[in-house]
Amino acid sequence: MTEHIVVVGAGYTGLAAAKLAAKWTDAEVTLVNDRDRFVERVRLHQLAAGQTLRDLPLADLLRGTRVRLVVDRVTAIDSQIREVQLTDGTLAYDRLIYALGSHADLDSVPGVREHAHTVATPGEAERLRADLAHARVVAVVGGGLTGIEAAAELAESLPHLKVVLVAAGGLGEALSAKARRYLRTTFDRLGVEVREHSRVTAVDADGLTLADGTRAAADTVVWTAGFRVPDLARDAGFAVDGNGRMVVDQALASVSHPEVLGVGDAAALRRPDGLELRMACATGLPTTQRAVRALADRLRGKEPKPFRFAYLNQCVSLGRKHGLVQFVRGDDSPREAVLTGRLAARYKEAIVRGTVLFERHPTMPAG
Template identity: 40%
Template sequence: MSARFRVVIIGAGYAGVMAANRLAGSKQLSESVRVTVVNPVADFIERIRLHEVAAGSRTSAAVPMGTVLNQRADLIEDTAVKIDPINRRVHFSSGRAPLSYDALLYSVGSTQAATAPVGAYGVANAESAAHLQTRLSKLEEGARVSIIGGGLTSIELSAEIAEKYPGLQVRLISRGAVADTLSASGRHAVRRRLAALGVEMMDNTGVQTCDKWSIRTSGGDTLPSDCTIWAAGFGVPALARDSGLPTDAEGRLVVDESLSCPQYPDIFGAGDAVRIPDSVAGHLRMSCAAALPLGAHAADSIIARLRNQAPAPVSAGFVVKCISLGRHSGLIQTVTADDRPRSLVVRGRLGGMAKEQICRMTLGWIRGELRRSGSYKWAKGPLPTAAG
């Protein structure tokens, strides 16, 4: 093992910081590994809070990086624009000297979807959430706000905006049915809460285009809209594709079951921007609930490689889906490891309190890993299906 094995982590979100803390905090590796984290901003961004920022319920989702990242990990505030897998170097937008690595973790997270209509606002990052907050604060009484998407992000955003701005007309437009991934009782509770907040729900309605003042649906209707928000999924940065790394059609880095890139085994991946085989990750959705265990497992795979051991396949599953429905209500939907809804649902004020506690726990798990490497444990994934 090299005396100064260099691990570079691109991205300081949930996956990247979790991995950095596990590697930098390892007592067995403390004299052998140097961890460098590359991130465009100096703060850690709680993405699960961005809908609150957008609505103006919270001023910022930024957390000082020094409070969540192990002090033995170096932080470079810059944007990676190219990975050279042959010479094992990372190049930067600022023009600073390329950074060499022995192992690299690709954890760049997600961005606004490429399919988002031109002119739509978003909540993919701190900048877009702040931009939306400014727009909402300037809307006049009775203005129409249209949120495109029927998943968890769009539900949280519509409830937050409707509660914060009761004078606005909030409309939720979904290609399918709003909250269709929940159980019948969970779906009913969400829709009832949204209706009580005055949110108009339009199921089974696609959106073709939008401009500053209107939306055109796939059915040919034109709907007035003073502020249109795209929350129907996310995209990923083009860094892997632009670097010539193996990617899927969406631009996600292709890795194997241990989170290592088969063509370049010194490159690992974790989080939203990675395509993992369905055999172990077909059930995983873009979420911090998936990013945290993937980051921890990627670190474990790097450690195994350092010890000349074969990395184990990742196993990560879900326990609940957590939805905030404004500042005074929420819903906790219990799920199977492969994310199918169970019957138990916690709703209302108690659901809101539980959702808030779980949001706080995400930082607690990251800081726990900072204090003691290896402390973070997670729910395992579903058992493989036996061949018929």
């Protein structure tokens, strides 16, 4: 009897996983997603800044495959009877690929949910764009790469805005000293004010309250300080870590439910040396290939190859004209080597375009 693989989530890893499962196995494959479009999440700060993104219907990306698309929202997973519950019906599965990704953490600080915007979904980015039309001062909270890219994009595209980046730690503190110097130079050129070591304790309609009691006034707040994953894995009884991410083995199978694979941001994967891999396309795409290849091997009675993974770089857009490529060691720690300026911007754009090319042809090398 033909097995039924259900993939939940059609982001970067879910879409690739469904297409690979249809190509590398004989199983029936169903992909469930709550919208009928593929979202280039890494470009949503561009959408917020007023730019137009490509329209990428999932039906087009799935054309010529054996994948059946179901546009609906997953409401629960019953791991006992192996069933995915949707707003409109249910889907039984023999194997499940859990790829529901992550979303902005809106509940870690009072007022964020009520008063802040994010760039985590197209709808949120479009609401931010509309709000920015009436703003004079925008505060971007979060000193990680998402906050850095958002602040630079807004400052370059909307020069009438005063952009303030508020970071709990240092600006780009995971980057090398040379990269941090370039960031500061670029932000100075763009007019972005940086407030480091400033932890936000509340957000309201007039801006931010900081841990030292001072205020940072803003007409609009963009929240990029942290992401969380859906509670569906925990609620289903799958083993999860303290952040709710599915705990998986070296083949990305759930350690509690081996018929389930976890890929992308919603899975907590560690290398054999114990390094937990970060949430990123640079992690998700190659490890998704690894996961589905291991599944295909096991369905054929073969033992999967040992897991190996190493990082190469981190690519940061700083508007459309400038960029930063931080070269890293295999464990993601920064080297001093960086690529900057227009060449780095072109490099980053090629990487981002390459992710869509990968979704069209997910057997191509991903890292």
